[in-house]
Amino acid sequence: MGMTELGPVGAFLPVSFTSVEPDVLRDAATRLERAGYHAAWTNEVPGKDALVQLAVLLGATSRIAFGTGIANIWAREPETAHAAADFLARAHPGRLVLGLGVGYPEQAAAAGREFGRPLATVRRYVDRMGEGPYPRILGANGPKMQALAGEIADGAFPAMLPPEGTAQVRRTLGPGKLLVAGLSVVPDRAAAAEQVAGAMNQPAFARAMAELGYAEGSDRLVDALVAHGDPAAVAARVRDHLAAGADHVALLPPAGADFAASLEHLEALAPAVLA
Template identity: 65%
Template sequence: MNTTADNAPAPGAGPALGPVGALLPVSFTSTPSADRQRDAAVRLEQAGYDAVWTNEVIGKDAFTQLAVLLAATRRVVFGTSIANIWAREPQTAHAAAALLAQAYPGQFVLGLGVGYPEQAAGTGREFGRPLATLRDYVHRMTVPASPPAADAVYPRILGANGPKMLALAGEIADGALPAGLPPEGTAEARALLGPDKLLVVALSVVPDQDPERAREAARQQAAASFSRPPFAAALARLGYPEHEIADVSDRVVDATIGHGGPDAIAAKVGEHLAAGADHVSLMLPIGTDFGTGIEQLEQLSPALSDLS
């Protein structure tokens, strides 16, 4: 559901996201070829995933990537997780999103995020106050342009972990996309958004049939996340003691990362759905080999098939 110029949600049903999707494996050091990405999207669709998500950093264009992938698949929904607001002007973002939504009705979700100060600096701009910056960006997306953007609606959700950003998502967007939080964070997000907004949860996962090895790999992933103050602050707000966050305790790892075999990861997905998520997107560790990551996601799919 796109938003109009006054930021009110537009009417209409959103895409049929289903309960579980997958984020394409992320690397900051290499980019898979278009052919490999097309093949991966087709394989994930055939494996039964309801949605495929992509990331974006400065220098990578999420809309071009999704145009390639949408053309290669038949039914799967694609979403940006997230499209970085520093990568393009607001009216350009809206025009690109609307054209994709017009070309592929019901198969596109726009996730937007303010990112980090270094990303703003990389484009020569000031990060400013995140809430005000994102509010202004969303407002300017639908300021009339000449020629006008395609006449199409699409869901717009905001990357949001903290209560203020979640409240903003509930006010000016169609939902939110929190990441890296335990199921309690999902429950908090649902309470702040209300019952009618789209809640997409990004869940970090470490697939490994050896439970101890999986937990240790998950601990490393959690430690990297909590090195950024907003993630640590979000966990503290949810009642986790400071020393457990700093030490990345077993309880913290088990709460925030889906790790182990397919059944264990499916159980963690189920916890987020029970806490109020509409859809859970699986995120492999950053730097996972692209081909290996797609195979892991395929192997997880059968255990996820009964979730609803």
């Protein structure tokens, strides 16, 4: 494992499902670095290679670390993923975290593959990668994937969990593993409630929230899952996850929202969440 200092708070580059020009992404990464964020994260959507994007962004910045949140394992063979991450980590020492995830059956189907058994698939993938000078973490919202992350990876990246969920992941991982908590951030309560309602349509997610004692549709659930309101309120939610055992909290704007507005929101939050 290579040493990468993420610091306590980072931010996702706004997730766009349409084409974003390289210059726009370079400018966004530079602005997040200037705002003081310790790390920036990118995900993988159709037509956007997470690692190629990071190659461009690492070269356009000087200090900020980057992570993939999450590079989809169906997008590339494990040997290819390792070769790319290894080269980037050696070119930019201490500035890369590789987040990997099995995603969804439709993503496997799009690559002409069978989804199969996710735990076994991820185990084989990581084993084929071999060692590298960079930390690798697994996108892991369920307890079995979290346990696997503690066994075969350097940590885990759960998202859309309340602080109690983050504490549960820390107990599963044990000490010494990197725990990155993805925290959704939106401008207001209405947007937060809408996002939570969408997530609760997934039966497994709804069951997990019920097991943690949250009633469907409750204000308490909305406040626990999505950071909203003024910067001080968002900063309080960040502190909750850090206190629960997260090493790093990654702020995640709504997927598909206006790119420029999401970036401005992250910049406005920076002084409070980084204080």
